[in-house]
Each structure stands twice: as structure tokens, then as C-alpha cells.
Amino acid sequence: MIEAELFVRQALERGFGLWSGVPCSYLKPFINHVIDDPSVRYIPAVNEGDAVAIASGSHLAGIRGVAMFQNSGLGNAVNPLTSLNNTYRIPVLLIVTLRGEPGAPPDAVQHGLMGPITTAMLDVMQIPWEYFPDEEAKVGEVLDRAIASMDGTSLPYALVMRKGSVAKKALKSSMEIRVPKVSRRGGAFFETDANASRSDMLKAILDAAGDDVPLLGTTGYTGRELYALNDRSGNFYMAGSMGCVSSIGLGISTVRSGRVIAVDGDGAILMRMGALATNGYQRPENLVHIVLDNGMHESTGGQATVSASVDLCAVAAACGYRNVFETRSPEELRDLLSQKDLSGITFIRARTIPGSPEDLPRPTQRPEELSKRFAAFLQNR
Template sequence: MIPAKSFIQATQSLGFGLYTGVPCSYLTSFINYVIDSPSLRYVGAANEGDAVAIASGAELAGVPSIVMFQNSGLGNAVNPLTSLNQIFKIPILIIVTWRGQPDGAKDEPQHQLMGQITPQLLELMQIPWEYFPTEVDEIQPTLERAVQIMRNDKTPYALVMKKGSVESCSLNSNLQVKSYLLTATSANLKPESSFSRHEMLKTIQTTIQNNDILLATTGYCGRELYAIEDNQNQFYMVGSMGCVSSLGLGIAISKPQQRVIVLDGDGAAIMRLGALATIGYERPANLMHILLDNQCHESTGGQATVSHSIDFSAIASACGYEKVACINTPDELENYLKSSSEELTFLHIKIKSGIPEKIPRPQITPPEVAQRLRQFLQTQ
């Protein structure tokens, strides 16, 4: 058994600066210590997949990050771990607790199957792993092995934590309560749009500043953005559906002086709607979340989403976004993009369906996109 302080200070010495995840009783001491630390940042995520995306955004922005959750939530993280981290080559350190360990202490029945397959699941995802250290003199060698593999292979690395690995550590800080006013303006949104995604993306590209970051959600959004003009400040999400806003949160927290613009879709946003709650609580002033809503999954055949029955603006406002607006025209969008307001912003834009003919796929590979963005962020 080790003190939480010993492990966390060792990670700090290696450059890790952000922790995110979902609580587990095995992790209580770690989470408490990080929350109490003035030099570390803890972001409580709505689910494990969101935590992976938050940590990945921070890593792209130059802040090595650690994700913590219990193995029962490992399934929630499979999608971004396999289609974001492994595909874009984004290394993060994972601490996953081993609930339901077959030869361990008796646990609740819901942990039984996942307990049996946790190591195999990591191996299936091609994530190298080892057991979490339980002796102080094991901490540094364990972390150095992890960092070396992460640096060389650009892959996540997992530490599987058994029960009783960390000494108790109480929490001395109180949760910071952030008050806000509801600002939703959904009544101003027209029921139908006369403008396409292409027109809105072109407006965004021609209006933003050169050092702004553009993150495009899964599907046609990234492909259209690339087709209009490919730039080093752009990230084209593939897979990891619904994770782009959490990726943006990780970047925005790590680069507070740089504007981060998330281009989301209605289907993707609905898939991980809990991310809005985390973003609204963290409230980075440099994040602008733009939802392009065509009420369908266009890139998979045009199947309808349920966005026609959702008031996204009211949801964003209730989650803590400080500025919320409904946009109907490219001119309105341009005005918001040109404003110097330093508030977490949510813009809901209804768009008509349809894509340009012969829209190309990006010729730049996902790892190249990620590395290019890393380098861009380092120069800002």
C-alpha cells in the first residue's frame, strides 16, 4: 500500500498536470489528493469515454494527463480508446481499478464478468498494461516504463489497480459552486434553415483568427471543412462520435489564452449529452461550442435524429454555458465569431441537409492531423 501523495508527486515530476475520470472507491484517495492540490487540475467527467477525450485534448495541448475510473466503466471508454487514441496516436495514462478480481476480495455481482476480462480487454485494444504499484520503491520505475512506451509508441498505457493499493486520504476542499443565469433564446430559432453546412463552415473559416483552433465532429463536418481549406489549426474527428466537445474542453483548459471552437453535430451531441454538463461546470471562457443541426445522421444515410424534439439552447443554458444563442444566417454567425466576448458560448445553428458533390476525404492521416495540431499549439 502506498500514500497517494507519493504516486501523484512522482507523476508531477514527469510532467503530468491534469487528472480526469469517474470516481471509484479504490480511487478515493487519489481524487481527494488531486482536488486538494493547488498545482493540479481534476475534471470530473460525466462518463469514462468523455474523460478519455478530455485527457486526450489536454495531451494535444502539451499537458500529459491521467484518466481514472473503475473497470466496470472501461466499456464506456472502448470507443475513444480505439478510434481516437489508437488511431490519432494520442498517449494518455490510464488507472483502471480491478473490481471483481477473480482471485481477490469478494465484490458485487455486477463486477464479476468485467473482473474476469479486464486484462484481456486491455490486450484486445492493444493497450500495454501492468499492475499498479503497491510499494513506494516501485512507483518511479513503473511510471518511467509507462512514459517510455507512451513516448515511443504514442499509445495509451494502463495501470490496473487492485483493492487496497493506496492509503486513505481525506478531502479537505469543498466543491466549488458556480452560479449562472439562464440565457437560452430558442424562441429566436427558425423551424427550417435556408443555409447549408458548407455555407456555415465557410463563414467560420473566413472569419476566425489565425490562432483559433477548429475541431470538427465525426462525419461530413470534418470532410467539408477539409474540402473548403485544409489548415494546421484544424482537427478532423473520425470515430469517437460525440467526443469532440470533450476533446475541446481538454484543449481549452490547457490553453486558456487561445480560443477553441468546437464544431458539433446533433447526432453526436445527443450521443454524449452529458458532456455539456461537464463543460458548463468547468466553464472555460475560451471555448465556443457550435452545434450544426440538420436533424439527421447524414453521413450514414440520412436517418433522423431526435433533435427536432430537443431544445439544445435550453439544455446548454441549464448546464452553465454563459452565452447561448440561436443562429439563423451566416451573417449572424459572423457577428458572434467577431465578438470579443470572453464567456463560454453555445451557438445552435439549424442547417439544411445536403453535401457538395464529390466531397473528398482528407489526404492527411489522423496521426498527422494530431501531430500537426500539437506543433501548432506549441507555437501559440
């Protein structure tokens, strides 16, 4: 059994500067410590996949990230672990608890299957792993092996935590209550007569961003159209990891200054709408979250989403976004992004019509090349 402070201190010394996670009783002393420790950036996530995406954004921005959660939530993290971290070769350190461990004392019934298959799932996802250290002398060795593996493979590394690995630690602080305060709100719900295309809106975003602002384009046609319009080192074209774009943006904006623009889609934001709560609570001053909403999953055949029945601006406002706008005009979107006095986390819902250019290209660079290029852009800003 080790003290949480020992592990966290040695991890900090090795560059692990941002932690994100979802609670588990095995992790209780660990999470209690990172919450109380002012030297640690800790972002509580609403689900395990978001924690992985937040840690991944931090890594892209040059700060090693840690995602920690219960093994029962490992399934929620499979999407980004396989289609983001593996595809783009983004290493994060995972701490996954082993509830329902075979041969251990009986656990709650819901862990009956996940306990025996946890390490097998990591193996199937090609994530190297070892057990979380339970002796002080082993902490440094384990962290060094994890770093060597991550640096060598550019893949995540998992530490599987058994019960009783970390000594008890009470939580001293309480989470600050942050009441939503919205400064402005444009447009009106049910104004659905959009006449601008996705490309029109992306051109407006590119014009306003210039050369210095990083842009993240969600999976599907958005990233591909962004690539077709202007391939630049400051663009990150997501493939897979649907719904994670704003969480990656949160990880970046937490550890790097300067505006970050995350371009989402209506289907993607609905898939992981809980990320709005995390973003709105953290409230990074420099994050702009834009949703291009055409009411459908266009790249998969045009199946309708329920976005027309959801006031996404009201959701963002209720979650704590500082500035909330709704627009149907590329010119208005460009003007909004060009405002010099626009400060605080911002949400913009931009209505668009369906349709995309014919013969839409895909990036010719390999995903790992794109992520390295993007990381270099962020870290050289």
C-alpha cells in the same frame, strides 16, 4: 500500499498536469487527493469516455493527461480509446481499477464478468498495461516505463489498480456550487426553417476564426467539409469518437489560452449530452461550442435524430454555459464569433439544411500526421 500524494507528486514531476476521471471506491483516496491538491488540474467527468477525451485534448495542447475510472466503465471508454487515441496516436495514462479481480474476496455482483476480462480487454485494444504500484520504491519505475511506452508508441498506457493499492485519504474540500448565469440568448426554439447548408456555416466559422484559432470538426461530414473548404494546420478532423469533440476542446482550453472552437453535430451532441454539464461547470473562458443541427445522422444515411424535440440551448444554459445563441444565418454566426466582447464559455446552435457537396474528399494525411500537425499548431501559438 502507497500514499496518493507520492504518486501524484512524481507524476507531476514527469509532466502529467491534467487529470480527469470518474469515481470508484478503489480510487477514492486518489481522487480525493487530486481534488484537494491545488497543484493538480482535475476535471471530474460524467463518463469514462469523456475523461479519456479531456485527457487527450490536454495532451494535444502539450500537457500530459491522466484518465482514471472503474473497470466497469471501461466499456464507456472503448470508443475514444480505439477510434481517437489509437487512430490519431494520442497517448494518455489510464488508471483502471480491478473490481471483481479473480481470486480476490467477493465483490458486488455487477463486477463478476468485468473483473476477469479487464486486462484481456486492454490487450484486445492493444493498450500496454501493468499493475498499479503498491510500493513507494516502484512508483518512479512504473511511471518511467509508462512514459517510455507512450513516447515510443504514441498509444495509451494503463495501470490496473488492485484493491488496497493506495492508503485511505479523506476529502477535505467540497465542490463549489456554480449557479448557471446566461448573459444572452438568441433565436427561439421551434424556428426550424433553416436555409443555410453545413458548408455555409463552416465558411462563416473559418472567416471569423482567421488563421490563429484552432477548429475541431466532429466526425462525419463536418470534418470532411472543413477539410474541403480550407485544410489548415489549426484544423482537427475527427473520425470516430462520436460525441467527444467538445470534451477534447475542454481539455485544450483548460491548459492553453486563446479561443478554441469545437464544431459538433446534433447526433453527436445527443450521444454524449452529459459532456455539456462538465463543460458548463468548468466554464473555460475560451471555449466556443457550436452545434450544426440538420436533424439527422446524414453521413450514415439520413436517419433522423430527436434534436427537433430538444431545446439544446436550454440544456446548455442549464448546464452553465455563459453565452447561448441560436441562429439560422451564416452572417449572424460570423458576427457572433467576431464580437470582441464575447467572453466566457459559449454555445451556439446553428440550424442547417441537409446536404453536402458531391465527391466530398477525405483528408489525404494519415490521422497520426494530422494530430501531430494540430499539436504543433497548438503548442506554437
